[in-house]
Amino acid sequence: MSFLKQNDPEIYKLCEEELQRQSYNLEMIASENFASPAVIEAMGSVFTNKYAEGYPYKRYYGGCEVVDKMEQIAIDRVCKLFGCKYANVQPNSGSQANQGVYQALLQPYDKILGMDLSQGGHLTHGAKVSSSGKTYQSFFYGVGSDGRIDYDRVRDIAKIVQPKLIVCGASAYPREIDFKKFREIADKVGAYLFADVAHIAGLVVANEHQSPFPHAHVVSSTTHKTLRGPRGGIILTNDEEISKKINSAIFPGIQGGPLENIIAAKAVGFYENLKPEWKTYAKQVKINAKILSDILSKKGFDIVSGGTDNHLILISFLNKEFSGKDAENALGFSGITVNKNTVPGENRSPFVTSGVRVGSAALTSRGMKDAEFTFIAEKIAEVLNNIGNEKVYEKVKKEVYELSSKFIIYDRPTY
Numbered sequence: 001m002s003f004l005k006q007n008d009p010e011i012y013k014l015c016e017e018e019l020q021r022q023s024y025n026l027e028m029i030a031s032e033n034f035a036s037p038a039v040i041e042a043m044g045s046v047f048t049n050k051y052a053e054g055y056p057y058k059r060y061y062g063g064c065e066v067v068d069k070m071e072q073i074a075i076d077r078v079c080k081l082f083g084c085k086y087a088n089v090q091p092n093s094g095s096q097a098n099q100g101v102y103q104a105l106l107q108p109y110d111k112i113l114g115m116d117l118s119q120g121g122h123l124t125h126g127a128k129v130s131s132s133g134k135t136y137q138s139f140f141y142g143v144g145s146d147g148r149i150d151y152d153r154v155r156d157i158a159k160i161v162q163p164k165l166i167v168c169g170a171s172a173y174p175r176e177i178d179f180k181k182f183r184e185i186a187d188k189v190g191a192y193l194f195a196d197v198a199h200i201a202g203l204v205v206a207n208e209h210q211s212p213f214p215h216a217h218v219v220s221s222t223t224h225k226t227l228r229g230p231r232g233g234i235i236l237t238n239d240e241e242i243s244k245k246i247n248s249a250i251f252p253g254i255q256g257g258p259l260e261n262i263i264a265a266k267a268v269g270f271y272e273n274l275k276p277e278w279k280t281y282a283k284q285v286k287i288n289a290k291i292l293s294d295i296l297s298k299k300g301f302d303i304v305s306g307g308t309d310n311h312l313i314l315i316s317f318l319n320k321e322f323s324g325k326d327a328e329n330a331l332g333f334s335g336i337t338v339n340k341n342t343v344p345g346e347n348r349s350p351f352v353t354s355g356v357r358v359g360s361a362a363l364t365s366r367g368m369k370d371a372e373f374t375f376i377a378e379k380i381a382e383v384l385n386n387i388g389n390e391k392v393y394e395k396v397k398k399e400v401y402e403l404s405s406k407f408i409i410y411d412r413p414t415y
């Protein structure tokens with residue numbers, strides 16, 4: 001008997017509804033994934049009851065002898081996973097991890113150089129609407145006409161701007177990020193290199209993407225995207241001085257009592273990431289993204305940068321009558337969940353856009369492989385070639401339902 005069902009039927013019903021939505025649609029938002037039942041169980045554990053301000057064995061509260069052991073395990077596992085020395089597992093989100101990094105290394109009005117949001121960067125990389133763009137003087141680099149980061153241009157901008165910190169890492173960039181090149185640029189101008197691997201962390205830990213170590217001075221990530229743990233953030237470094245500053249920046253700098261239940265779930269997630277099977281998963285994530293890219297470009301769609309090295313593709317509609325928003329809606333009606341995204345050379349507003357971002361990580365977690373992704377790519381093409389045709393949406397929605405019914409996410413309710 002579910003406690004939730006008994007005590008709060010209204011929210012219980014919405015949990016049911018959301019599980020149905022996740023189960024019978026194709027979740028292709030590149031930043032999403034399906035956490036394992038074990039991760040979800042740990043998130044719902046009694047660790048939520050415990051106040052533990054401070055860090056393991058240095059707390060401001062009594063009764064921390066159990067959380068100390070647990071949080072230390074999370075730290076040890078994530079250091080092993082990334083091959084680094086120091087970790088802070090307390091950031092409540094990727095954005096708070098980044099805010100912590102800036103607070104640790106910068107003073108207000110210091111200069112930061114990051115990837116432009118409209119070119120694939122993240123809000124927290126200096127966008128003016130984010131605290132990163134309000135607190136610091138932010139400058140931007142982007143991609144060249146080939147859709148790839150133009151490292152020569154990054155170097156030129158860095159020389160002119162003389163930033164104190166360069167942030168690399170992206171939210172909508174389909175190509176491998178060259179951390180070594182970024183470090184060379186950072187060294188030339190005496191800047192810190194901060195790598196935000198939020199999107200690609202699950203590939204990095206499987207050696208399916210270049211590691212930010214030993215190149216970056218500091219690394220942040222989310223734990224819920226390709227890493228497939230609970231929603232949250234982490235900060236990693238090999239530098240003891242930096243690690244101390246990071247710890248003070250997170251607590252008491254920007255956070256209070258850590259979400260110890262989430263930290264327990266992070267530990268469970270890292271345990272899964274350390275297993276040999278993780279490598280198989282990460283490889284398949286990349287294969288599946290490549291299938292989407294190959295088939296859609298064969299069918300005449302413009303894939304930004306001409307392909308993908310990671311878990312996502314960007315389809316550009318600059319040469320089409322319809323927008324990213326139209327495509328997101330049409331695919332949504334057809335049971336395929338993606339998000340609209342700006343593309344390099346964008347000529348529509350950020351609320352409309354000329355592209356969609358499509359990711360393979362979540363469906364790969366459901367066990368879908370080459371055959372299913374071939375089918376899905378064909379269905380995406382079918383919908384995009386029939387924008388406005390509701391009969392096509394209905395037909396594809398049925399086919400999506402049939403496919404997703406064969407790949408059950410959770411065989412028993414985990415809420």
Ligand SMILES: *Cc1c(COP(=O)(O)O)cnc(C)c1O
Nearest residue numbers: 093094095122170171196198199
């Ligand atoms: C998702 C993302 C973040 C922020 O993570 P939240 O948990 O949503 O705050 C930060 N940086 C990058 C590159 C991201 O993709």
